[in-house]
Amino acid sequence: MQQTDNKEKVMEAIFNVQHAVGIIKRESTGSTGNRNYKYTSLDKVWEAAQGALKDQKLAVTQAPTAGEHGGNYFQTTIYHIESGQSVTQKMQMVIVKDDPQSIGSAITYYRRYMLLSMLGLITVDDSDAVEHKLATAQQKAKLVGAVKEIFPDINTHREIIETIQNIVGKHPSYIREEEADDCLDLIKAFTAKAVKE
Numbered sequence: 001m002q003q004t005d006n007k008e009k010v011m012e013a014i015f016n017v018q019h020a021v022g023i024i025k026r027e028s029t030g031s032t033g034n035r036n037y038k039y040t041s042l043d044k045v046w047e048a049a050q051g052a053l054k055d056q057k058l059a060v061t062q063a064p065t066a067g068e069h070g071g072n073y074f075q076t077t078i079y080h081i082e083s084g085q086s087v088t089q090k091m092q093m094v095i096v097k098d099d100p101q102s103i104g105s106a107i108t109y110y111r112r113y114m115l116l117s118m119l120g121l122i123t124v125d126d127s128d129a130v131e132h133k134l135a136t137a138q139q140k141a142k143l144v145g146a147v148k149e150i151f152p153d154i155n156t157h158r159e160i161i162e163t164i165q166n167i168v169g170k171h172p173s174y175i176r177e178e179e180a181d182d183c184l185d186l187i188k189a190f191t192a193k194a195v196k197e
Helices: 008-021 042-055 100-119 126-131 137-150 157-168 177-196
Strands: 023-025 028-032 035-039 058-066 072-080 086-092 122-124
Touching: 008 042, 008 058, 008 072, 008 086, 008 100, 008 157, 023 042, 042 058, 042 100, 058 100, 072 100, 086 100, 137 157, 137 177, 157 177
Parallel strands: 023 122
Antiparallel strands: 028 035, 058 072, 072 086
16 A cells, blocks of 8 residues: 555544445345345445545545556556645456456446445444444444553544554554443453553
8 A cells, every 4th residue: 555654634534434424235245156145336336435535525536447467457546635734555456358348347346345344344244234233433433542541642533443443452543332341341451450560
């Protein structure tokens, strides 16, 4: 991943997008051979994310590009308008047939896949979304507050995310609603241990 030297603002904005968007449902159906599957279409990804991207002053550019040593690649850049900071990722494109329809399908796939991946967004089937809701914004705020209590010198969202992940063993974006209280207890237990030491 390529990025500007200073990336705190753009990463903070991406962090806020993750919290604002939450779970995106897989509503489209596709098939490969005899296997059927559900996925989230590109328009639904944009519909879910565009409001949060606008609020956080994030612009996204996506386009096919050539690699340094040849080959077809797809490049996505997330640009923070206010700070000028950005992150860029390239993926090698696999195109089954060399015709406009196959190329167009591949571009749509990589636009969707890279947007979800770089923003850290999650898609699930409707049944999964009902059974396993992600932690609410209020629950995540309690986790962040507990971490700040332990480490008052932590100032950036990246450091907070890494600290939560180190203590509970999971990125905060993937903590489920029913797990949030246990994660908070772990962090509080870590605080008590730190105080004793």
